[in-house]
Amino acid sequence: MSIGLATDDQALIEASRRIAEEVAGPNADDVDRNARFPREAVDAMREAGLLSVHVPTELGGAGASTEAVAAACFELGRRCGASAMVFAMHQIQIACLARHREEPFDDYLREVVGEQRLVASITSEVGTGGDMGSSVGCVTAPDNGIVTFEKQAPTISYGDYADSFLTTLRRTPDAEPNDQVLVLSHRDQMEMDPQSNWDPMGMRGTCSPGFVVRATIPAEQVMTTPFAAISDESMTPLSHIYWSHVWLGVATDAFDRARAFVKAAAKRKPGAPPPAATRLSELMSKLSLLRAEVQLALREFEEISAADRSRFHEMATILRFNNLKIAASEQAPIVCQGAMTVCGIMGYKNDTPFSVGRHLRDSMSACLMVANERIHKTDASLLLIAKGV
Template sequence: MTVTAAADTALLAAARRIADEIAAPNAEEVDREARFPAEAIAALREEAALSALVPDDLGGAGASLEAVAGACFELGRRCAATGMVFAMHQIQVACMVDHRGDGAPWFDDYLRELVAEQLLIASITSEVGTGGDMGKSIAAVSTPDADGAASFEKQAPTVSYGPHADAFLTTVRRGPDAEPGDQVAVLTRREQMEMESQGTWDPLGMRGTCSPGFVAKAEFATEQVLPVPFATISAETMTPVSHILWSHVWLGIATDAFDRARAFVKAAAKRKPGEPLPAATRLSELMSELSLLRAEVGLALREYCDLHAGDRARLAEMATILRFNNLKIAASEQAPKVCQEALGVCGIVGYKNDTPFSVGRHLRDAMSARLMVANERIHATDASLLLIAKEV
């Protein structure tokens, strides 16, 4: 077995075990209390799953994105917040692995440290005043002093698991005179930052991600700035990998909603053997909706992995950007649809929060999908790209 194949098998087995034994029994409390899924994240740390994507020459597992996506799906099935925290952490790791550049020892050393310490990394990409456009920043890297020390201050409307992360990947303008779109990404440790919490966290769903707003201030060395423009990081890694891993979490949520609807129909069939069962027909319709979601999510993953392995230049092309934007829009609309139709199958026992067939949490969690980079904004971007792209 190759290193990657062995790492993939181990990661998927660990994710399944943690999902079933730790994430599932705590999911209701995590949701009800809007608390961080600390036990599941601690268990993932113990399995070294936080460094799954770090290459083996830096001490990581060197697992594939396919396996990480599979882990997001397994965790999302049992506790969407756990799945989403894991997914978002892996996105930041993927950005560093792909874009740390040659001869940037700071990031190589940091990734080794991530392996040893199982550090949890969050991102600070949204900013108050930019209208939700991740491609623009107001906050900027200060002019470095003679020792190469610099700083930034950024107002973020949400920082997912901000109170629980060990480090943050933050987008800022390259310097005080840089244009809003001339961005870089800076990785700073919590101990280099002052994080002032803004407001509360009492949302409809994904309550365990604990994502209040923050004013983030950081002082850091210029080596902590990833050496390529954020536009490149975003196009080649952050955006497509986000859409792929998020959509695997959403597929996990929808799959569990389907499983609950199926369990409900089976129980009903046992009670009245041989009698017509209208819910059974609705379940069959639901399965076809779920299969559409599964097909799009799985195909997008394979396409990205093929491009990443064989033809990375194409990741920056507009046709490719359109493709992975489509994944996000389609999956974020289909997942809540599946959950809502699962509710239609289960009826009142699905609507109640304390039955084995409850799907209220699934529906609320899935409804966050269209807000994570608003679909309206993605449609606006796609509308512009469609004017010039050829084959899509």
């Protein structure tokens, strides 16, 4: 993965590997057990300047490549799925601001560098049926340059811990549900009323309860680029790429634990390979399919970004990155479950070196992060007309 990376990209990958190993990994079980925010890992990311790697170099950031950030998602995912997912979701927000640069947001991007601000997204909304491409809440008409908004969000990942938020809203009170904009707001401009607890099956450290959010902000914090363009060119494909690298990381660690289990069994009884070795071999091919899809999609994303970003609006391209999400979110739990089959009771128990319960539970969240059912519905419609898929 390291071929062709710039020095800064290499530094990012090395820092993420170190944080994964020394900070995220040792806290992963505690984060999971208590469904608490992985603050040690996020603090370590801040100290290493990882929260601003996607900020362009002329604004003081590292201008990191998608490939390097994806590799960091993978490295963190191998040690703590929740830390990796918080990192991934933050990077997606910064990437949207950096790839759709608007002058009024440059100062904010400099602040992200200087203060290592953590950014969350408020995209899901009660009453939209899970469709990110439509909103109920809207930006009010400016009054002396000030606008307000209110939104009922069923989940906001790390909502209690983020410094700033990017929220999808209808452009004006009269706008249609699909005429959306992306709005930046800071914690001190917002009221956030928690609406639910957070006690889920997996990815417990992402701390993603629901909130009713109200904000009062200067009108300049509303992006002018239509959200549909940001979503097609950046937010949707990048989400699928970074998330799937996290899931690949989780699945890879589950595989590594299964391999360690088989190796330990082989050492105890030298001679014939242990029965689980065959299962491990089967598992390797499943992991390899997942890795192939995740890495190929990343390469295609880089190629399209470099060649002609308007191609992201083509239905065939939208289908391609939707396929990545569906395939990776279905394959990752298969790999984790396979690892549990290899490790048996030692994998099922939560306190052995071969435990894969957390991996399996974390990977089960994948099919819900923008529900696969919703993506299939979109794809089914696009497939009626798209040709080369």
